[in-house]
Amino acid sequence: MRDVHVLNTIPVVFPEREILFRLKFNIHKTELDERQREKFKSIMMKAFALCKPTGAWLELPLLLNDGSRVVFEGGYEIKSHSIAELLRNCDSAFFMGVTVGGAVSALANEYINAGDGALALIADAVGSETAEAAIDWLNSYLAGYARRKGKVLTSQRFSAGYGDFLLENQRLFYEILDLQNFGVSLTDTFIFVPEKTVTAIVGAANTSSMEGK
Amino acid sequence: MTKNDFLKLISSKIVILDGATGTELVKRGMPAGVCPELWCMENPAAIQDVQRSYINSGSDIIYAPTFGANRCKLEEFGLGHRVYEINKTLALLSKECAKDSFVFGDLAPTGRFIEPFGELPFEEAVSVYKEQVSALIDGGVDGFVIETMMDIQEARAALIAVKESCDLPVMVTMTFEKDGRTLNGTDPVSALITLQFLGADAVGCNCSTGPADMLAVIREMNNVARVPLLAKPNAGMPKLKDGVTVFDMGAVEFASYADDFIKAGANILGGCCGTTPDHIFELAKNLKGKIGHGKRKMGLSALSSARKSVFIGGGRPLSVVGERINPTGKKALQGELREGKLSIVQEFALEQENHGAAILDVNMGLSGIDEKEMMLKSVKVLARMSSLPLCIDSTNPEVVEAALRIYPGRALVNSISGERDRIERMLPVAAKYGAMFILLPLDDRGIPETVDERKRIVNYVISESSKYGYTTEDIVVDGLVMTVSSDIKAPARTLDLIEWCSRERGVNTICGLSNVSFGLPAREWINSSFLAMAISRGLTMAIANPASQQLMNTLYSCDALAGRDKNLTSYVNRFSGVTSESTSKAEELTPERAVFDAVLRGRDDLIEKTIQSALDAGISPQNIVDNSLIPAITLVGDKYDRKEYFLPQLIMSADTMRKGFAYLEPLLIREGEVETEGKIVIATVKGDIHDIGKNIVALMLRNYGFDVVDLGKDVPAEVILHKACEVKADIIALSALMTTTMTEMRTVIDLCRERKLQFKFMIGGAVVDQNYADEIGADGYSKDAMDAVKLAKALMNS
Structure with missing residues (x-):
């Protein structure tokens, strides 16, 4: 049986800097008057309040890696040279998935329908960056978790849809992490709904058998 | 052992x-x-x-x-x-x-x-x-x-x-x-x-x-x-x-x-x-033979959350307990709580944190809801999303215990009075979880009239709580602010009690500020003046709405004057860059300049008024467009290119421009001066459900004078081409965000060419680039909304 670890709440700290960066805010050059600053901040707060970062992770032992195909315990398989390379020295991989829910995207749509593009863009950026912050947090957590199990994680993590790690692999994440339990669905074109949902895989290599101390 | x-x-x-x-x-x-x-x-x-x-x-x-x-x-x-x-x-x-x-x-x-x-x-x-x-x-x-x-x-x-x-x-x-x-x-x-x-x-x-x-x-x-x-x-x-x-x-x-x-x-x-x-x-x-730190003192005026601690008193700036998460008098919040929802609670939390609250008061006392259940839900949500420590505000010991048990920090309990029931039931609960508490100087006989009687209750509760290991450092005495409009001497009694607590008992004090002005007009003046007086008498905390600028400005000023703001850092940080009223009165803007300024600053709330002023001053609609609107939006575009503006500012200014243009349009039509830049059909292609980027591009194109028909998301090639023919579009703009859906762009273009239709195509989205545009035969690629406007203009002129 798969041992999926569920996180009902991921403690994301309001990623203000990342949101502004996404919106092309330049700390040295961009000029905001007090009114704009207040207005944008309040929309960011409102949108952030609607984000509910939750997620799940699962560690699967690696059974086979032939350089172009990797097979995990349970028969789960990924065909990708880049994933094979990522997991070259690994004994297992952590699959992770997070979502911030659909309320923030609904807010962005509300703004769009009201003709307020600036606010829609801000709400959308808040959702995206909160999801990114959530998966960053999960990645950091797993690094600590792995370390205590005498393992180290690969310095990179990969998400489906980049290079030869095709978007179709979203289905694998969806199934093994039971993402439907978080209110997430997957379209025929492998897009998650709510759209502020992020998945990733990271490799783990054994370095020692001790745990804790 | x-x-x-x-x-x-x-x-x-x-x-x-x-x-x-x-x-x-x-x-x-x-x-x-x-x-x-x-x-x-x-x-x-x-x-x-x-x-x-x-x-x-x-x-x-x-x-x-x-x-x-x-x-x-x-x-x-x-x-x-x-x-x-x-x-x-x-x-x-x-x-x-x-x-x-x-x-x-x-x-x-x-x-x-x-x-x-x-x-x-x-x-x-x-x-x-x-x-x-x-x-x-x-x-x-x-x-x-x-x-x-x-x-x-x-x-x-x-x-x-x-x-x-x-x-x-x-x-x-x-x-x-x-x-x-x-x-x-x-x-x-x-x-x-x-x-x-x-x-x-x-x-x-x-x-x-x-x-x-x-x-x-x-x-x-x-x-x-x-x-x-x-x-x-x-x-x-x-x-x-x-x-x-x-x-x-x-x-x-x-x-x-x-x-x-x-x-x-x-x-x-x-x-x-x-x-x-x-x-x-x-x-x-x-x-060997060495000993460490000796016995440490017991109490500590400090609260904690899972991510932050807050120290109270001891010469530090006054701590504001944000009062807004309380359904009393807030209909929208009441409605949400009755539905079991907490989005307004979260909004209030972030807003108060942003405005400088140090602690969040959480009160779920509302008829028709399960107070304990909603308190637990709120505490869980707030512990997750706010770094501020919480003040658990309830008269029900069961509610307080449930909240303290689950709260991942040291909370403040609001409140414990000299009433027998509170001493017997609430005090052990607060002590079990190590919470600080607000001491309310009243007892079973009610609120004492005299300061001496209030002092007696304070001493009594402190004495009772010491049996549970509490020291004065773990307690905050409520000054019990009564309304000045019903008793002219009430504020003086509160101030005397605050001074006594501060100077003689060495215990922190708190006030719910807004009570003092109840029933009076212009309440903020009374509240902020009372705050200043209370700080001078030793007040260390206040339950208030931190969104009140006047109150917070008073607080920062008083902290500076009372020597609580080391090197005046907080004061300077708050007020640096703020101009005084006399210097902020801008030089009188000409009507044309006011319109220009409204677009430049994205003030869609001012644009119609400024345009009307310009019209009243005899400036023709065309001159307003040529000398105010167009130069302003051009400057906005330049500022965006120079990174002096970021995306939301660009869009706000464009929205303002559009609103201004719409206001002038009937007059321009009368003068026969209005024309569009071109007609564009825009869609997110079949299979793709991402449309925020496409929506923004559509908005910007409209703001820059294009006639845009937005078909939405997940749109089949057939529908796109049919609509383009129907409206006689000049350009078809396609959006896709995923590798699995970008191929659909090629399908649309191929179908168009197959039918020998003569539309121009522009594409955009996270996974496409100019190379892909070239590969599938699109006429251009734009990296963002501003770029899309430039590309559309270029395609219209090509």
Whole structure:
């Protein structure tokens, strides 16, 4: 049986800097008057309040890696040279998935329908960056978790849809992490709904058998 | 071992703990991949040999090898049903070889996430630890250690389990990463405040770092510690050698940090990963005859959340308790709470934090809802999304207990009065969880008329609470502000009480400011003036709405004048760049300049008014377009290119421009002067449901004068082409965000060419670029909304 670890709440700290960066805010050059600053901040707060970062992770032992195909315990398989390379020295991989829910995207749509593009863009950026912050947090957590199990994680993590790690692999994440339990669905074109949902895989290599101390 | 025995031991010497167990067991033959606890049970000679080595090296306390012996961890090895047997046996084995040393039962992480951060219900976590604690007690342990905790909530669950099971001493150590926080983001001071007031007999850290980094953590904790401090560092930082993690700090070097740890405030020392009996021997040798920090004072005016601590009084700036999370008089919030929703609660929390609140008051008192359920929900949500400590505001002890039990920090209880019921029921609850509380100077006879009578109640409640270990530092007295409009002398009584508390009793004070002005016009003047007067008499906290600029400005100014704002840093930070009223009156703008300015600043609320003023001044519609609107939006585009504006500003200005243009349009049509830039059909292609980027592009194109037909998302090629033909479009704009859907762009273009239609195509989206545009035969690619406007203009002119 798969041992999926569920996180009902991921403690994301309001990623203000990342949101502004996404919106092309330049700390040295961009000029905001007090009114704009207040207005944008309040929309960011409102949108952030609607984000509910939750997620799940699962560690699967690696059974086979032939350089172009990797097979995990349970028969789960990924065909990708880049994933094979990522997991070259690994004994297992952590699959992770997070979502911030659909309320923030609904807010962005509300703004769009009201003709307020600036606010829609801000709400959308808040959702995206909160999801990114959530998966960053999960990645950091797993690094600590792995370390205590005498393992180290690969310095990179990969998400489906980049290079030869095709978007179709979203289905694998969806199934093994039971993402439907978080209110997430997957379209025929492998897009998650709510759209502020992020998945990733990271490799783990054994370095020692001790745990804790 | 009683708690007193434990404290006596600590006051007589630096207490030495053991070192690493796992690596020592491996040296004695424990294979990889086995359950260490079961292996110890089946190989008692090996674990007893390790423990004797540590005792012979000088350990005063050894840990029973029960690190992973909780139900959750044992279940990973299919041993969940043997929790009692394994723990009891390992405790008995440890006791057997302990001689004069003490054996502490070892409780460590379950590997699960505890609510509010994870899926494991808090009470279930408590029960998991209670099961282990019970077996260890039966095995005869002398005390407990809760170690290697990265989640403050899990540490709390284990601590509550021990406290509710026995009266043995319990030490708690968190594990902090190199950035000085646990993986869950808790800093050492907040962890210490939470744990020491929840009842830990010693607090500290273990694992993750070597002695040098851990010293910094102990130093940080020292000033706020009210219990002995404990450090159990690794033998340096881990290094990877030949694929194996090694800790290579030698025993002598490790022990050389001993004196520094004593100076930093530690009373208890040991070793974690990579340390051996040799490390402990050298440590004990260096610490022989030395004693650590003496008895510490008890109380502390500080609150904590899982990520932050807040210190109150003591010459610090006044702390504002944000009052808004309270349904009284707030219809929208009431409506949401009745539906079980909390989005307004979250919004209020973030808004108040943003405006400078230090603490959030949470009140769920509303008829027609389950107060306890909604309080619990709110506390869980707020603990997750706000870093501010909470003030639990309820008259119901059951509600307060439920909230304090689940809250991963040290909260403030609002409030405990001299009423018999409050003393008997609320005080023990607050004390059990180590909460600070607001003392309300009233009793069963009601609110006293005189200051002397209020003082008497304050003294009485302080005296009663001292029976539970409270000191004046853990209490905040409410000044009981009554409305000035019904009793002209009421504010004076409150101010006298505040002064007495502050100067004579040395206790912090708080006021609910808005009461004073009830029933009066222009209440903010009264509130802020009263705040200034109260600060001058010693007020340290205020329950207020931090969004009130006048109140907060008064507060910052008073803190500066009262000497509470060191180097006036907070004052200068708040007000630097703010111009005074006399200098902020801008030079009179010409009507044309006012329109220009409205677009430049994205003031869609002013644009119609400024245009009307320009029209009234006799400026023609065309001149307004040519001399104000167009130059302004051009400057906005330039500013965006120079990064002086970012995307939302660009869009706001464009929205303002569009609104202005719409206002002028009937007049321009009359003059026959209006024309569009071109007609564009825009869509997110079939299979793709992302449309925010496409929507923004559509908006911008409209704002720049294009006639845009937006077909939405997930639109088939056939529909796009049909609409383009129907409206006689000049350009078709396609959007796709995913690699699986970008291919649909080619389908649309191919179908168009196949039918020999003459539309121009522009494409955009995260996964496409100019190369892809060239590959599929599109006429252009734009990287963002502004770029799309430029591209569309270029295509219209090509």
